[in-house]
Amino acid sequence: MAGIHRSSVLAAAFLFAAGCLAGLSGCDRPEKTPRGRPDEAAPLRLTVQSTAFPDGKAIPKQHTADGADVSPPLTWSGAPAGTKELALIMDDPDAPGDEPWVHWVIYKIPADLKGLPEGLPRAAQLESPAGAMQGQNSWGTVGYRGPAPPSGVHHYHFKLYALDAALDVRAGLSKQALLDAMSGHILAEGKLVGTYQR
Numbered sequence: 001m002a003g004i005h006r007s008s009v010l011a012a013a014f015l016f017a018a019g020c021l022a023g024l025s026g027c028d029r030p031e032k033t034p035r036g037r038p039d040e041a042a043p044l045r046l047t048v049q050s051t052a053f054p055d056g057k058a059i060p061k062q063h064t065a066d067g068a069d070v071s072p073p074l075t076w077s078g079a080p081a082g083t084k085e086l087a088l089i090m091d092d093p094d095a096p097g098d099e100p101w102v103h104w105v106i107y108k109i110p111a112d113l114k115g116l117p118e119g120l121p122r123a124a125q126l127e128s129p130a131g132a133m134q135g136q137n138s139w140g141t142v143g144y145r146g147p148a149p150p151s152g153v154h155h156y157h158f159k160l161y162a163l164d165a166a167l168d169v170r171a172g173l174s175k176q177a178l179l180d181a182m183s184g185h186i187l188a189e190g191k192l193v194g195t196y197q198r
Contacts, residue, residue: 046078046190048160052118059156059194065148066198068119071104075115076160080187083111083162087182089175092147094154102175103156104144105135108167120144124171135173142172147196155193162188 052072053059061067079086087107095101109116109132116129122143126132134143147156163185173181 043186044078044080044162044188046076046160046162046188048074048076048158048190048192050074050158050192050194053194055192055194057195059147059196064146064196067146069144069146070119071116071144071146072194073116073118074158074160074192076190077114078188078190079111079162082164083187084166085109085111085163086113087161087163087167087178088116088158089161089178090144090156090158091175092149092154092156094149094152096150100157102136102138103146104137104158105173105175105178106132107135107169107173107178108133111162133169133171133173135171135175135178147194149196149198151198153195153197155195158192158194160190160192161186 049055050072052063059072063070063072074088076086085107086109088104088109089102090104091100091102093100106116106120110129113129120126120134120143122134122141124134124142126134136142137145139145147154161182163182164187165185167181167185169178169181
């Protein structure tokens with residue numbers, strides 16, 4: 001009887017292990033950090049806000065392609081000690097296609113800045129904030145381009161990053177090029193989400 005019991009236990013253990021390897025539920029697996037390296041601590045959180053709309057609510061028409069199409073005012077807090085500069089990416093994960101539609105890429109924002117004013121110029125190199133640069137959106141132009149969803153409610157993510165190094169980059173980067181340049185330098189992250197429907 002003892003031999004039968006041991007065989008049953010071994011068989012059950014084998015089936016459980018096989019299930020885990022096959023990706024079945026019920027198996028605890030260590031989760032990766034947001035940057036994908038298990039030896040890195042998760043970034044701290046930034047708080048991102050706008051006086052134009054609350055988090056999760058509709059973006060006013062003036063900040064969309066149906067209005068003046070100017071960038072909204074943004075404020076933030078929580079940048080940790082050691083922050084050298086900030087970067088921001090706005091995209092729309094609800095857009096058709098394999099990748100989120102990119103609306104805004106802005107980087108080399110001075111670390112002591114607490115926000116961005118409404119209506120930044122569509123220029124690759126900005127005079128104010130001094131030293132800040134803007135990259136390409138999915139239209140192939142530089143600077144902010146507001147929501148213009150083909151149908152339904154879309155969610156627009158304004159993602160802010162605090163960096164531990166000043167990036168050695170040129171103006172006009174794509175979203176992916178900026179993400180590559182920031183890799184390994186993100187101290188903290190924050191996000192504001194706005195919606196829009198035509």
